[in-house]
Amino acid sequence: MTVKKYKGSAGGWGALLSTSKHLVKSENIAHNILNLLKTNQDKGFDCPGCAWGESTEKSRFRFCENGAKAVNWEATSRRVTPEFFQQHPVSWLTQQSDYFLESQGRLSHPVQYNCETDCYQAVSWQHAFTLIAKHLNALESPNQAEFYTSGRASNEAAFLYQLFVRKFGSNNFPDCSNMCHEATGIALKQSVGVGKGTVTMADFEDADAIFVFGQNPGTNHPRMLDTLRQASRRGAAIVTFNTLKERGLERFTNPQSVTEMLTNGSTQISQCYFRPKLGGDMAVVRGMVKALFVIEKAQLAAGCSPIFDHDFIEEHTQGIEQYLKAVEATPWNEITEQAGLSQSEIEEAAGIYRQSKRVIITWAMGITQHKHSVKTIQEITNLQLLFGQLGRPGAGLCPVRGHSNVQGDRTMGIDEKPSAAFIDNLSHAFDFQAPSKPGHNAVAAIKAMLAGESKVFIALGGNFAAATPDTSLTQQALSNCSLTVNIATKLNRTHLVLGKDSLILPCLGRTDIDIQVSGPQSITVEDSFSMVHASAGVVESDTYEMRSEPAIIAGIAAATLGKQPIDWPWVIEDYARIRDLIAKSIPGFTDMNTKIKQPGGFYLGNKAAERQWQTPSKKAQFMEHDLPLHLLPANLRELSKDPVFVLQTMRSHDQYNTSIYGFDDRYRGIFGERKVLFVNVNDITALGLKNSQLVDIESLWPDAVERKVFGFKLVAYDIPEGNIAAYFPETNPLMSIDGTGDLSDTPISKAIPVVLTATLLKSDKIDVVMT
Structure with a gap:
């Protein structure tokens, strides 16, 4: 690890050098240079990173440094084939870093875990769909299944997913929105x-x-x-x-x-x-x-x-x-x-x-x-x-939202608490009574799997085990399931947490050309500003047996429900048919197929921006609240005699959510390491510790469960006294499944009460890293 003050501004030559480095790491340099020129452009693809909108000004370059990392990470020439899984048992893969897992490349074939060999082995798509349908249809209740969604899923995939699940009979839609906005x-x-x-x-x-x-x-x-x-x-x-x-x-x-x-x-x-x-x-x-x-x-x-x-x-x-x-x-x-x-x-x-x-x-x-x-x-x-x-x-x-379509997924109905209007529209459009009872969010889903109440877990993208709180409990919850299914582009930590049956289904990414019966397809996304625009992959590469997310969802739905409430294979032949269904059932999407042909797409509108208030009173509400009595649990003095710090988890610069692109955090001056803890220099001195010393971090919650992570290197930093910071998912084990936001049930990751214990002393002097 190197700690070195970063003297430059954000962007600039540092961003260009970093982009070049990740181009080389993709092992697909020439193609990815061309891919970047198509990023966020009309008749190109939407960046698989953040949900920031596009300016109306024309520009040849519409990508940033971290967007380039995301594109290069996805459009790599590396492939994780069945031979890879034969050579690497799950027990061995479990010991590898998150960076190692994703850096192996794109998943190429559907695979199922074999407990006798401790390896994933290739299976046919039909076998996978039949196995999923068998487990789902054997459940005593549709609410014994959890249907997770990552914010990278397209509007088309999200719409089909929620339609399938609601026809199946459940509103169990834990998704990444539950953990962010x-x-x-x-x-x-x-x-x-x-x-x-x-x-x-x-x-x-x-x-x-x-x-x-x-x-x-x-x-x-x-x-x-x-x-x-x-x-x-x-x-x-x-x-x-x-x-x-x-x-x-x-x-x-x-x-x-x-x-x-x-x-x-x-x-x-x-x-x-x-x-x-x-x-x-x-x-x-x-x-x-x-x-x-x-x-x-x-x-x-x-x-x-x-x-x-x-x-x-x-x-x-x-x-x-x-x-x-x-x-x-x-x-x-x-x-x-x-x-x-x-x-x-x-x-x-x-x-x-x-x-x-x-x-x-x-x-x-x-x-x-x-x-x-x-x-x-x-x-x-x-x-x-x-x-x-x-x-x-x-x-x-x-x-400002995170994933590039996390807002669109919610618009499409990925919501465990759908509005009555949404359910009425869906039920009328597809001639069935969609369930109205609220389903499980992310925290409720973990608790249901822990209790053995939910038995099937299906993830449309994401890395659930790494993204959620209380890591050991979450992993135990997933391992309780009779079936876990992960639809993904790359191998990640969640795929190694096994149910009794476990499948990994490889999907196309945002950058890949998606060819169906009618030809190359476009999907759509919604950005943070309610703009909906088309995205079409441009990468020509060997995708082996990868399928698109809409096609995978349709395959599961057809095996489980037959042709109810729609002809699933037929709509996959041409995604314009999916968009017609969206226009039929979701307000604001009338004539969607025509509107997305406009440069920049179309604006969904916002009633509040028009000063039309969709509240019970039909007025905007001043909400009266007292300041919180305590920012942390009130009984911390009883929990610890040692100084209590407030920890926030955060990303490094070489990271997007749980995807780790590298080990540098350039702007904060960290190079070659992720297990670091940013602490005010005065707090380090008061604890009798030294800069670069290794410490263990233990969180304090009223449930008295021991939650601890080990061997984090202290970095003196410009941060208020009493506050400290570290990267996730390394510090997610410190979060309590019961430590959630009022009304939102979002896991509290920006205010974790912790104590520090030295594990190794060094004689390094304390050098403040000033940004």
Whole structure:
């Protein structure tokens, strides 16, 4: 491991060098250069990485460094064949790293685990479909099966999946949304009636200020940096609240700018960069509102114009009186203690907000993965409602999603709690009564499998065992199943956690050409801005026996249900037929096949952005909440006599969710290692430890179950005292299956109470790694 201060800006030559390195690693250099030129382009394919939208400006290059990693990772020439599995027993594969597993290449054939040889062995597709149907149809209840979905699944695959499962009789749809932006959907539906962001890409061109909460676009959605760069260069104020100093939110060099590249220039991103405590963002926003409310009252007392938008409030909202009473009743000492910022810092942010006519507030998982995430998002929404910052150009709410179609999957019906309207539409369109009883989310699915209540687990993509909390319990839950099925492009950790029967079914990726009876097919995705556009693979390679996700789902459905409620093989012949079914049953998709031919696709619309509120009152709701009494379990003093730290899990720069592309985290100065722990230098000293020392990390939850990970190297870092950070999935074993967000049931991964214990001492001096 090397720890070296990164002196450059985000992007720039570092991004180009990294992209070149991963091109070489793909062992498919010439083809992947051409593939990158088709990424996010009309008549090309949608990046398999993040869900950031596309500018209307024409550009030959529409990919970022981490998008290039995702493309190269998927479009590798390496193949995991049946011969590979014959040579590598599962017991041996289990001992290998997550990086090793995925780096072996693309899965080539459907395989089934053979317990006698401890190896996966090739089977026919028909055998696989028949085995799945046998297990499903033998269940006492359809609710004894779990149907997981990753956010990379296309709209077409997601629609067929939910139609199949609902005809089978279940709403058990655990999906990756349960572990990331679930709080966003719940909070916004209650506040403004729509669980999606209200802005479009064009709004960023008009915003006077952009407030960024709890996200790291430089690693997680780097194309956002160009949007922020353009906003900064035209004078928009960008105000960031993030516990860690992240290089991408400080300054950025656009690799497509010849001037910046040749002069080693960069653009400042954040005008102000505040570092609240983990979980302190709600207190920050409450403090901003409190500071602005003081000004509002002073203006009114002096006979001056108010600063709140009273016309908007009167016409479009309700509940302001009770909310402002709660604001007034919140003392500054509670706000500053919980926020980890001073009153003057919060007032400075409030001042920038007040001076800006059009404000966008963005957030990501630094907000959504806390116990009080729903309340925090509603506090953000309250602030925007006070100033009428919804339904006007250059203003609104912008949750930034992760996977490239995680929002589209939910639109298509991957939802364990579907609305009554969705169920009615589906039932009417396909002439059967779809189940309305809520199904299992990710946490409920784990508990049901642990209890032996659910017996079949089918995963449409993803890496469930690595992505979920309480790793050992999750693995035990999967191993309790009579059947596990993983539809995947690459080998991962979940495939090695075996049920009594286990199948891996290889699917085509976003980059692959998908040829069906009618010819090459396109699929569609929805980005974070409710834009739906087509994606068609361009990679010509030996795909062996890989099948598309829609074809695999149709094969399972046909074997299980016959031709009910649709002719499954027939719709796979031409995906336009699937889109006709979507248009028939989901609002907003009328004439879908024609609309996706437009450059950039089409906009689904957003009622809240039109100031039409789909809430019970038909008004936007001010949601009144007290600040949390405790950001951590109240009885921690009883659980430990040692100093308790708050751990957040996060990605490294060579990572996308559970896919590990390499062992470097360039912007944070880490090279060659993942088991690292970022800690404030003062905390290291107070513990009597030293930089680079190895420590064990143990989490503290009220259930008193021991959860511990070992041998993490301390890295002194610019992070608030008492807060620490490490990568997932290495630290997912520290998360409790019962430690979930209020209302959202999202596992709490940004506020894990832990204690540290030294495992090895070194004499290295403490060198602070300043970003």
